[in-house]
Amino acid sequence: xxxxxxxxxxxxxxxxxxxxxxxxxxxxxxxxxxxxxxxxxxxxxxxxxxxxxxxxxxxxxxxxxxxxxxxxxxxxxxxxxxxxxxxxxxxxxxxxxxxxxxxxxxxxxxxxxxxxxxxxxxxxxxxxxxxxxxxxxxxxxxxxxxxxxxxxxxxxxxxxxxxxxxxxxxxxxxxxxxxxxxxxxxxxxxxxxxxxxxxxxxxxxxxxxxxxxxxxxxxxxxxxxxxxxxxxxxxxxxxxxxxxxxxxxxxxxxxxxxxxxxxxxxxxxxxxxxxxxxxxxxxxxxxxxxxxxxxxxxxxxxxxxxxxxxxxxxxxxxxxxxxxxxxxxxxxxxxxxxxxxxxxxxxxxxxxxxxxxxxxxxxxxxxxxxxxxxxxxxxxxxxxxxxxxxxxxxxxxxxxxxxxx
Ligand SMILES: Nc1ncnc2c1ncn2[C@@H]1O[C@H](COP(=O)(O)OP(=O)(O)OP(=O)(O)O)[C@@H](O)[C@H]1O
Ligand SMILES: [Mg+2]
Numbered sequence: 001x002x003x004x005x006x007x008x009x010x011x012x013x014x015x016x017x018x019x020x021x022x023x024x025x026x027x028x029x030x031x032x033x034x035x036x037x038x039x040x041x042x043x044x045x046x047x048x049x050x051x052x053x054x055x056x057x058x059x060x061x062x063x064x065x066x067x068x069x070x071x072x073x074x075x076x077x078x079x080x081x082x083x084x085x086x087x088x089x090x091x092x093x094x095x096x097x098x099x100x101x102x103x104x105x106x107x108x109x110x111x112x113x114x115x116x117x118x119x120x121x122x123x124x125x126x127x128x129x130x131x132x133x134x135x136x137x138x139x140x141x142x143x144x145x146x147x148x149x150x151x152x153x154x155x156x157x158x159x160x161x162x163x164x165x166x167x168x169x170x171x172x173x174x175x176x177x178x179x180x181x182x183x184x185x186x187x188x189x190x191x192x193x194x195x196x197x198x199x200x201x202x203x204x205x206x207x208x209x210x211x212x213x214x215x216x217x218x219x220x221x222x223x224x225x226x227x228x229x230x231x232x233x234x235x236x237x238x239x240x241x242x243x244x245x246x247x248x249x250x251x252x253x254x255x256x257x258x259x260x261x262x263x264x265x266x267x268x269x270x271x272x273x274x275x276x277x278x279x280x281x282x283x284x285x286x287x288x289x290x291x292x293x294x295x296x297x298x299x300x301x302x303x304x305x306x307x308x309x310x311x312x313x314x315x316x317x318x319x320x321x322x323x324x325x326x327x328x329x330x331x332x333x334x335x336x337x338x339x340x341x342x343x344x345x346x347x348x349x350x351x352x353x354x355x356x357x358x359x360x361x362x363x364x365x366x367x368x369x370x371x372x373x374x375x376x377x378x379x380x381x382x383x384x385x386x387x388x389x390x391x392x393x394x395x396x397x398x399x400x401x402x403x404x405x
Contacts, residue, residue, distance in 0.1 A: 001026045001310045002073065004066070004096075006080040006089055007056060008043040009034055013290050013302075015043035017081055020306035022046035029075070031066055031092075032056065059088045063095050070096075077309055081262060081283045086110055100259070101282060108256050109282040112154045112185050115256075119277055122255035124248060126277045128188040135175055141186035142171055148189035153181045162219060164189060192270040194218065194278070195242065197249030198285055198293070199263045200301065200308050206250060207314035208304065210293050211237035212285070215393070225330055225369055228397035232389065233292040233324040244275035252280055260309055264289075287373040288358075288380075292324040295355050295382050322382035325393035328375040329359060331366050331402035337376065338362060342399040346379075350392050356380035359402065366404045376402055 008018040008030040019042055021028045030043065030050040039050075051069040053062040075096050080089035090106040093099070101109075108114045116126040130141035131154060142149050142165065151174055152162040161178055165171040178184050196212040213232045214221070221229035237246060245267045252265060264285040266278035284290050284305075293301045299316040307313050331337055337360050347354060359377035360367070369375045379396050383389040 001076045002029065003027070003310065004029050004031055004075050004078045004092065004098075005047075006031050006078070006085045006092075007082055008032060008047060008050075009039035011082060011286065012288070013284070013286070014081065015040045015046070016290075016302040017079070017305060018043045018046045020300070020302035020304075021079070021310065023303050024306045024310055026077075026306065026310050029070075029073075031062075056085060056088060059091055062088060063091050066092060067095060079261070079309060083110075083281055083283055086282060100261075105257060106282065109280060110155055112152070112279060113183070114154075115279065116185075116277075119252060119255055122251065124251055124255060124277055125275065127190050130186045131183055132186050133183045138171065138175060138184065138186055142168075145186060145188050147171075150187040150189050151178055151184050152187070153178075154183045154185050162222075164219060190268045190270065190276045192268040192276070194266060194268055195245055196285060196289070197245055197265040197267060198289070199249070199253065200261070200305050200314055201253055201258060201263060202260050202308050202312050202314065204253065204257075204259055206253065207308060208301070208318055209237060209246070209249070210234075210289075210296070211242055211246065212289060212292065215390075222370075228330065228400075229328045229373075229375075230393045230397065231287065231289060231292065231326045232386075232393065233289070233296045235296065235320050235323040235384065235386065237320075241269070241273075244273070245269060248275055248277060252277065256280070258282060260312070262305055287328075288326060288378070291356075292326055292380070295324045295380060296320060296322050322384055323386050323389035324355075324380065324382045325389050325396075326378050326380050327393050327396040327400075328373070328378045329396075329400060329402055330369045330375045331360075331404040333404040335366060335404050337364050337366060337402050338405050339403045341401040341403065346395065346400055350381065350395070353381045353383045353388075353392055354379060355382050359400075376404075 003026045027048045030047045033056045036050045053065045078089050078092045090103045108118045113131040128145050132138045132141045148166045163174040194214045194217045198210040199206045200208040211234045215230040221227050262284040265280040268276045304314045304316045381392045
């Protein structure tokens with residue numbers, strides 16, 4: 001099987017998916033805009049060939065370059081697991097006559113208004129929403145929906161340009177900040193807990209799923225630097241309080257006609273128990289949430305995804321052993337990390353449970369916490385008991401401190 005893998009070297013998880021494809025026996029042709037030598041070793045050694053295009057973001061040119069380089073070679077699958085390349089993947093499928101999501105089927109995964117319209121038609125509970133292309137339209141939408149509202153780009157990612165407005169004063173202050181966004185989605189603000197529903201789906205049926213809990217909600221975590229955001233992959237995704245979200249997830253996959261690959265959905269549960277759809281991507285979650293799945297089940301979901309897309313099978317046994325907490329840290333102060341406080345005590349108490357220390361080391365420059373989900377790195381802990389997992393996560397949040405100067 002010949003698989004075209006877009007951007008095999010970036011972001012961080014892509015070399016692992018590329019490795020997975022090679023391990024299940026696919027002939028992997030990478031497509032990227034980096035020089036081959038710049039790819040991580042793991043990606044490079046999994047590739048049978050590499051097509052370097054000038055830019056992955058000039059879709060028409062990239063499609064033409066790939067066609068020329070392939071010179072008639074047969075391609076069976078085009079895979080992309082990175083949101084900004086979903087449409088390029090669809091265009092390549094159309095140009096090369098490859099099955100999978102075409103452009104029309106991809107749009108509802110990329111355009112948040114088209115997504116919600118499709119789901120509304122299928123009877124799925126989305127936040128009340130209106131697409132607005134002008135300041136006047138935003139005011140009208142807010143009036144129709146009622147405060148508080150959320151404003152966000154219809155093709156957003158990473159919570160960029162997502163704003164909560166509690167009243168007219170907030171809206172007045174936010175409007176100039178979204179002036180560069182051509183169309184915004186104005187939504188009912190849904191108050192509640194926020195979860196994911198992630199799947200590996202084969203021919204429309206879910207072969208594996210994962211539910212993660214965001215503590216606190218991403219919009220809050222993204223607003224306050226002092227917060228250490230947590231993502232908790234839950235050992236028991238079949239627990240009763242999650243059932244509504246899991247059922248909704250299955251319904252969403254059906255409604256959008258998704259066939260084979262990774263999906264990543266976000267959903268909300270209100271205090272009264274009502275579940276509301278958030279968004280879905282035809283790709284895995286980022287920020288090492290795929291690694292969390294592996295730590296939860298001690299399997300290799302990168303390889304099983306590859307088996308799913310190449311052979312239509314998910315062979316690994318799904319044995320949910322652990323809850324997995326990833327806790328992202330943001331250093332105090334600016335500049336260079338000078339000290340990490342509290343690690344020794346943490347390891348003394350919970351050493352067995354700490355599976356991965358991926359904090360930036362002393363001497364490294366701080367990252368821009370607004371621009372990266374991963375912040376200044378993370379600690380990953382796992383434990384069979386959820387309450388214990390949360391206690392460890394909170395201890396990492398409160399007691400592990402990075403100091404920068
Ligand atoms: N209607 C809503 N009600 C309440 N909170 C919302 C709503 N829409 C978005 N949010 C908050 O804003 C965050 C970002 O929104 P959304 O997931 O739609 O955007 P995104 O840019 O795709 O984000 P990401 O790529 O980080 O998932 C959500 O995780 C949630 O915390
Ligand atoms: Mg989101």
